[in-house]
Every structure is written in C-alpha cells, then in structure tokens.
Amino acid sequence: MRLCTLRLLAALGLALSATVPEIAMAADATTRIGLLAPLSGTGGPYGREEERGARAALDVVNAAGGVLGHKLELVVADDESVPTSGVAVARKLIDVDGVSAIAGVWSSAVALAVRPVAIEKGIALLVNGSADEITQGDTKGLVWRFQTTGKAWGTAFAHVVRKDGAKTASLLVLQTPFTLSTVQPFVDAFKADGGKILDVVSFNPNQPSYRTEVEKVFAKEPDAVFVASYIPEFSAVVKEAFRSGYTSKLYTFSHAADSQGAFVRNVGKEAAEGVNHVQAVPVGDAGAYKIYLKATNQPEGTIVPFGANVFDEVVVLALAIEKAKSDKAADFIKVIASVANEPGPNVSDPAEALKLARNGKPFRYSGAAADFKFTPNGDQTDLDYGHFRVSDGVSRRVGTTR
Amino acid sequence: MTAYLIATLALVAISTIAGLALNLQWGLGGLVNFGLFGFVMLGAYTCGLLNVAGWPPLLAMAAAILVTGLASATVSLISIRLSDDYLAIVSLGFAESLRLFISYEEWLTRGTLGVPGIMRPFAGWVPPSAADAVFLAFAVVCLAIVYTVFEILARSPFGRTLRATREDPMVAEALGKNVLWLRLRAFGLGGAALGIAGSLHAFNYTYIDPTQFGPVITAYAFMAVIIGGRGSNTGVLLAGFTVVLLLEGSRFLIDAFGLLDGAQLAALRLFLVGVALVTILIFKPNGFVREYRLISPTKERS
Numbered sequence: 023m024r025l026c027t028l029r030l031l032a033a034l035g036l037a038l039s040a041t042v043p044e045i046a047m048a049a050d051a052t053t054r055i056g057l058l059a060p061l062s063g064t065g066g067p068y069g070r071e072e073e074r075g076a077r078a079a080l081d082v083v084n085a086a087g088g089v090l091g092h093k094l095e096l097v098v099a100d101d102e103s104v105p106t107s108g109v110a111v112a113r114k115l116i117d118v119d120g121v122s123a124i125a126g127v128w129s130s131a132v133a134l135a136v137r138p139v140a141i142e143k144g145i146a147l148l149v150n151g152s153a154d155e156i157t158q159g160d161t162k163g164l165v166w167r168f169q170t171t172g173k174a175w176g177t178a179f180a181h182v183v184r185k186d187g188a189k190t191a192s193l194l195v196l197q198t199p200f201t202l203s204t205v206q207p208f209v210d211a212f213k214a215d216g217g218k219i220l221d222v223v224s225f226n227p228n229q230p231s232y233r234t235e236v237e238k239v240f241a242k243e244p245d246a247v248f249v250a251s252y253i254p255e256f257s258a259v260v261k262e263a264f265r266s267g268y269t270s271k272l273y274t275f276s277h278a279a280d281s282q283g284a285f286v287r288n289v290g291k292e293a294a295e296g297v298n299h300v301q302a303v304p305v306g307d308a309g310a311y312k313i314y315l316k317a318t319n320q321p322e323g324t325i326v327p328f329g330a331n332v333f334d335e336v337v338v339l340a341l342a343i344e345k346a347k348s349d350k351a352a353d354f355i356k357v358i359a360s361v362a363n364e365p366g367p368n369v370s371d372p373a374e375a376l377k378l379a380r381n382g383k384p385f386r387y388s389g390a391a392a393d394f395k396f397t398p399n400g401d402q403t404d405l406d407y408g409h410f411r412v413s414d415g416v417s418r419r420v421g422t423t424r
Numbered sequence: 425m426t427a428y429l430i431a432t433l434a435l436v437a438i439s440t441i442a443g444l445a446l447n448l449q450w451g452l453g454g455l456v457n458f459g460l461f462g463f464v465m466l467g468a469y470t471c472g473l474l475n476v477a478g479w480p481p482l483l484a485m486a487a488a489i490l491v492t493g494l495a496s497a498t499v500s501l502i503s504i505r506l507s508d509d510y511l512a513i514v515s516l517g518f519a520e521s522l523r524l525f526i527s528y529e530e531w532l533t534r535g536t537l538g539v540p541g542i543m544r545p546f547a548g549w550v551p552p553s554a555a556d557a558v559f560l561a562f563a564v565v566c567l568a569i570v571y572t573v574f575e576i577l578a579r580s581p582f583g584r585t586l587r588a589t590r591e592d593p594m595v596a597e598a599l600g601k602n603v604l605w606l607r608l609r610a611f612g613l614g615g616a617a618l619g620i621a622g623s624l625h626a627f628n629y630t631y632i633d634p635t636q637f638g639p640v641i642t643a644y645a646f647m648a649v650i651i652g653g654r655g656s657n658t659g660v661l662l663a664g665f666t667v668v669l670l671l672e673g674s675r676f677l678i679d680a681f682g683l684l685d686g687a688q689l690a691a692l693r694l695f696l697v698g699v700a701l702v703t704i705l706i707f708k709p710n711g712f713v714r715e716y717r718l719i720s721p722t723k724e725r726s
Contacts, residue, residue, distance in 0.1 A: 061690035070687045099675070100690035105636045109629060110435065114675055117428035131635045134538055138630045142552065155537055197527050199537050199633070226524070 053088075053349040054095045055339055056115035057126045057332070058136070063103030064227060065128045067253050067284065068277065068328045072126045072150075073098055075329030078317035079336035079372065086373035087380075089343045096336070097121060103128070105135035112136045116143050122351045123148060125335040128328065130156060130199040140164055146351045146358070148335040150328055153199035157400045163355045166400045168331040168338075168391065170302050170407075172203025175275070178407040179204070179248055180211035181423045182300050183273055185409075188245035192221040192270075194235060194259060196251035204250050220244045225255070232258050240268040249274045257288035264293035276301035276410060280325045280417050291415040299417065301327050302392040303408035309370030310334070310390035325410065325417060330391035337372045338362065341387055344379040359396040361387050430556045432672050437563035438624045440664030441570050442641065443648030444657055445617035448574055450646075451655040451715070452583060453610040454590030455500070456512040460645050462519025463615050465637035467492040467622020469526060472539045472632050481545040481627065489619035496615020497608050519642075527634045538633025542626050563624050570617050575657050577613070578716055586610055587655070587715075651704055653711025662712045670700050 057076045061069035080096050088094050097119045101108035108127070115121045116139070123146035127133045130151030137156065140147040147165045149156055152172045157165055170178070183191055191212055195201050202224070209219050220242050225235045232255065239247055240263055247263075247270045249256055256278040263272070279285045279299035286294045304311045314333045315324060339354075341361045346354040366384030369375040378385040394402040409421040442464060449455045457463075471488035475481055503514040526533045533539070550558045577583050586606055588596045593603045626632050647667050652659030674696050678689045 061687045062694065066687075069690075070685070073685060073687065098685075098689075100687075100693070102690070104638075104640075105631075105633060106629070110432070110672065111675065113428050113431045114672075117431070118425055118676075131536070131538070131633050134540065134633065135629055135631050135636070138540070142555075153537070155540070159540075197536050202536060224528075226527070 052092050052095045053090060053343060054097055054119055054121045055336065056112075056119060056121035056124045057096055057098045058101050058108060058112060058115065058124050058132070059098065059126045059332075060103040060128045060132075061098075061100035063101075064252065064254070065101075065103040068128055069100070071282075071329040072128065072332045074318045075314065075332035076126060076336050078314060078329075079333045079340075082313065082317060082372045083337065083340040083376065086376045089340050089376075090347065090349060094336075094340055094343075101127070101129070101132050103132065105129075105131045108132035109135050109139055112139055116140075116145050122146065122349050122354075123339050125339065126332045127151060134199065137161075137165060144351055146339070146355050148339065150331050151200055152203065154203050155199065161400060163400070164351065166335075166338075166355075166358055166396070167402060168335050168394075169327075169402070170405060171401050172200055173207045174405065175300075176204035176207030176209075177211045178423060179273055179300055180208045180215060180217075182298070182407070182409045182421070183246045183248065183271075184212060184215040184217055185421065185423065186246065186271065186298070188217065188271065190218045190220050190244045191246040191248060192219070192239045192242065192244040193223070194239050194247055194249045194251070195222065195224045196255055197224050197226050201250035208248060227252075227255060232262055235259075236262040236266065236268075240266065240270055243268070244270050246271045246273060249278070251278055253278045253285055253288070257285060260289050260293050260297065264289070271296065271298060273298045273300065275299060275327075276325050276408075276417075277327045279412065280410070282320075282324060283415075286412065286415045294412045294415060297412045299410050299412075300407050301325070301410075302394075302402075302405040303419075303422070304388075304390065304393050304406075308390075308393075310337075310372065310388060311370075313371060314390040327391065330389075334389040334391050334394075337375075337390075338387060340372070341375055341379050344376055359398070362389065363395050427556060430560050432668065434556070434560045434563050434624075434628055435672075436665055436668045437560070437567045438621050438628065439641075439644050439668060440648065440661060441567055441617055441621040441624070442645045443652065443660040443664045444567075444570050444574050445614040445621065446645040447649050447652070447655065447657060447660045448577070448617070449610055449614040451649050451660075452578060452586045452590060453607060454508075455607060455611060456508060457515045457611075457614070458512040458639075458642055459499070459515030459517070459519030460618065461637050461639060461641035462515070462522045463492050463496055463618040464622040464625060464641055465519070465526065465634075466495055466522060467619035468626040468632050468637070469533060469539070469622075470619070471623035472542045472626040473533065475542050475626070476539055481543050481547070485545070485620070485623040485627075488623045489616050492619030492622065493612045493616035496618065497612030500608055500611035516639075523634055523637065536634055538631055539626075540631045542630045542632070544627045544630065559627065563628075566620050566624060570620060571657055571661065574613075574617070578655075578657060579718070582606070582609070583716075584718065647701065649711075651701070651708070651711055653713045653715060655715025656711065656713040659711050659713030659715075666704070666712075670697050674700075 059069040059072040099111040125148040127149040130153035133149040133151040133156050150169045276299040342354040342358045343349050345357045364386045366386045368388045369385045370388045375387050392405050395404045407423050408419050410417045411420045449457045467488045470491045471484045474484035499518050648663040652663030674693045678693045
C-alpha cells in the first residue's frame, strides 16, 4: 500500500517537473500576459466570454506582427471567482509564468485581493470589476479599469429610469462590492431628478429563493425596480416577480439581462418582455467592436460586455508595450493612458494602431467596448450608455444617455 | 518560481494549523465542527480590524486568538447537550450568522468591501524582497508551536480522556470524568488555534473580505484530518501538505493539456483534485498515520 502511495506521489512529481522548466525557459523569449478569468464559480457564465475576447485580441495583435518583434503570449488561469484562489493563481502567473500584466479580473472582490500582490510585484492589473475602491489609493499607476465605475453605473441608471417616466423607484441589491457601490449614486441622482426612492433591499447570493425580498420590494408597486445583480440572481428575481404578477418596470446591467441570450433562455420570452438593461457602448461607427465580433464569430448586434472589455485590455496592453518599446510593467504603464487619451487621429483597428505605434506616429485607440478615455487614477471616463429593452426575446437599443 | 513556492508554503502552514485544530476537536474529541470557517473568519477579522485600527500586528493576533478561543468555547457551551450532528448544525449556524453579520454591519467591518491595508508582523524591519520569506518563517513557527502543544496534549491524560469521550461519553461520565468541561476545553483550544490560522490568513493576504471565508475552508480541514488519519497530528502535517500540493500542483498539470480551452481545463483541474483525493482514500482508507496509542511497557514485552 505504501508503495502505491509513493508511486502516485512520484508520478505527480514527475508530471510537475516535466512542465516547470519548459515554462521557465519560455519566459525569457516572449512577452507574456496573464488572463485571470472566472472560469468556474459565480463568475462562470462570463469566464468563457472573457477568454474568447482575449484570444481574439491576441490573434489580431499577432497577425499584425506581435509586439517588439515577437509574438504576444497569453496564459489563461481560473480564479474560481474566489479571492483566495485568485491570489494563489495571480502569484503563479507572476512568479512562475513571468507575466508582466494580468488582465480580465472580473470579480471586484478578487481584484481587491490581488491588488496588493500586483502592486508589490510591480505588475500591471487590468480589471473588469466596478467597485470604486479598486482604483482608489496609491496604485503606483499599475491598476487600470476597463469597465464603468459603480458610481457612474448608478448615475446612468437613475437617468435612464427617470427618462422612462418613473416617479418612484426601489432597489434590490446583491451583496457584492460592485453592486453595492451603485446604490448611493443611483439614490442621489434619482432624487436630484425629482424622483422618490421607496426601498433599498439587499440580498445574499446562492439563496434557494428570493421570494421574501421580491415581496418586500414589489408589493409597494414602485414604478421601477433597479436590480443590481448578476445573471443567476436576476433570472430568479424576474421569475418570482413575473409569477406574482407584479408590473413594476425592471432595470439591470446588460451582463445580467442579456449575456448572449442566456437571460431569455433562463426565464422565457414572456417573463423577459420589457426588461431594461444598460451598459457603456461604443458610439459612431465603432470599428473595434465590429472587428471584435468578427474575430469571435458573433453576429452583429450581439451585446457582450466583458468579452469586449478584455479585448480592449489586451489591445491596449499590446499598444502600450509597443509604444514604450518595453514589456516591463514599470515602463509601459506610463503610456497606457496616452493610448486612449492622445489627441492623435482616432483608430479603431488594432492592427493599424499597432503599426502607428511601431513607427512612433500619433494615434488614439478608440475601444471596442466603449470609446473610453482614462482618468489619472486609472478609471474610464467619457462613456456613453446604451439603454436596451427586451422585446419578444431580443434586446434592442432604445436610447443612449451620458 | 521560488517566490511562488514560498507563498504556497505559507498557505500550507495556514491550512495545516486549521487542520490541527479540527484534529483536536473532531479527531480526538469527536466534536464535529462544520463551522470551522466561521472561527477562522472571526480570527482574521479580529486581527485585521484591530491591526487597521492601529494595534501592532502581534498584539492584534494575540487578541484574535483570545477572542476566537472564547467564542469557540461559548458556542460549544450553548450547545451544551449536543454532540455529533447537532453540534455540527449549531457550529455551521454560528459560522453562517457570523458571515452575515460581517457582510451587513458595515460600520464595524466595512461589509463586503472588506478590510484593506493589514500590516504583517515584522513588516517594517525587513526589506520588501524578503517579506514573503519572513512571513513564511513566522507561519512555520506558529505551526510548530501549535503542533507541539497539541501533540503534548494528545499524549497527556487530557488527550486520553478526550479520546475516551469520543468513543463513548457515557462510559467516561460513569468513570467520573467531567465530559462537559473536557469538551469545552477542547473546543476552546481548537478555537484558539483557528484564531492563529485566521490571523495568519489576514497577514498573508493583507486584505480580507467575507467571500474569502466559505465552507470550503472547513472542507479542506476535514480533508487534511481524514487523509492524515483521524487523531494523528503528524498525519495532519503530511496531509496539509498533500492537499495544498494537489490544489496548487494541479494548476501546473493542466498547463500540459494544450488542446482544451480555459473553462474546460478549469473544470478538469477540479475533477483531477477529486480523483486524486478518492485515490488516496482507496489506498489509504485510514489515512497516512495512525493516531498515537499509549502502549504499556509490560504489555510490549510479553
């Protein structure tokens, strides 16, 4: 018996030692970036979309000649949507795989936990999380957010809800750093517009039923209910509200109410009818977004927030590395802001932008997820928000707001 | 690679301390503590919040050990006449309540935003490049202390009586042993060790939030005790190492499978961990090491 255990351990050790040197050697020859995606756990529905976005951007960049004369390489890792695992994997990406940047961090809780490690090791951290705290404090210029802040989300929602003519609104909020950070800005902006807030109810994920919370909020019949949550909870809430015959208008993030049709499949066409969702969108011709959709084989008009964010993250990283002529985070983080903020001509094709960066010519990358600019602390500004409504099982844009 | 190994070994030390605590409570005492993660969380939050409020790290840690030990003893006292499944439910209930409390009482705990900026012990005295190594050394010293104390306890009359109550509390009671007092001490001592594990967790991540503490911490501790051999502290040491080796090592193993995409690999990895655990238990159904038994010298000779 002891022999068997030993043999097992030996086999495991052998397998380990077989993979390690290979990785260590490869780290010198190429530029590596890590994708820390939620491939399992609560973020599971979005992880695959992130990976597709990252690979699409990688293909576009490498087809255009890569960075600094060699190929850009991507190491994908699963953070299990749990902060402790996220930190363990981030350490592996940094110390073993030798990445100079970690992109795609989805959960705000994971981002907040990985942040001290990234800052200590001097690695760029590109996040999709919206919790305001991620970019606050001294980030040493290493933390960049490719998503709306909680504050901006909340304000945008308040405007959209008010525009739709709602006089009273209630909030049903999942307990996460991101969703909670949207509450106060929504309340403030809605009141400033002359609306009235009836209730703010928060709830925990993974409950067997959301009946109590739904009753509490919807029984008062507010004109609108802003449900700040992700797709699993939002689907459950919509089903409960529909079954009880409540008619308040529903508002949520596009990643909760669209996700390539997953929401409508979850709740059915009837329950999904009239649900409103909002997210930052590209305006005008949005060339980068079309390139992204084509590279990921998705039909035009698909709303894929996180995939497009990650696409932008990888493209901006490649452009910054090429522009700084260095793949060391300490060097290229200094030009990340300029990639989106320079006055130069707007370029939405990553390949063209890469060529301009290589030749030292001015340009400004106009992103796939939104036509964003950066603030000095790493947040995105200048975003337009698309207001979408589900009708007959399909999301259609009904308006745009700032 | 070295930096990664150092960080991973610190995780081994922390989870092994939690395993040793469970080994005292459940391995020796038969007290099923499903709420283990709640006590780790209590330790981490007490240590983290006091530290952020300006207490020196080691003092905050001492307070965390005290608070967790007392809370642990109190919880076992509430469930005075409970054991087995009922104690498991009560301890799980305590842990979940604590998690809700910490998630919602923002004035005290900052809620789901978590507590950032926790200082490690000795942080000011060592160069940043050596910080991880120094922390590992500190964690290993903590582990050594917990192991030594628990090993002495296991071999003492206290440990033997505790095992007697595990086998049959009625018989122990009939022989004049105070079962309640014994169990109270076992739960309290285990809780104190969980306070150490929690404090180390807070120091290790320097940022804590409620989602870091879930039933999975309890599951890892049970894995360590079951694989190590119920009742054996030495076994838990070996098993703590094995569990983290499986969890972390599997990340390297899946790098070798180039054909699958990330989501499939992530699922495959968790699947591999499960298979490895089952395999170990098929070949070692009683764990790595048997629990300590006092053998009388006369009997040995015969």
